[in-house]
Amino acid sequence: MSEEKFEQAKGNIKETIGDATDNKDLKAEGKGDKASGKAKEVVDDVKDKANDLIDKVKGDKN
DSSP, X not given: OOHHHHHHHHHHHHHHHHHHXXXXXXXXXXXXXXXXXXXXXXXXXXXXXXXXXXXXXHHHHO
C-alpha cells in the first residue's frame, strides 16, 4: 500500500470513529488526513506524467 493510500485509509478510520463517537475533532482530523493523502497522490501522478513527457521529448531529440 502506498503512503498516500495509507494516509487516506487512516483518515477514513479516524473519520468513522469520530463520527461514531461524536468526536468532531477526530472526525475533522480524519477528513484532513484523507485530503492530504489524496493531494499527495495527485502531485505524484502529475510528477510521473511530467517525467514521462520529459523522457519522451529527450527520446525524440536523440
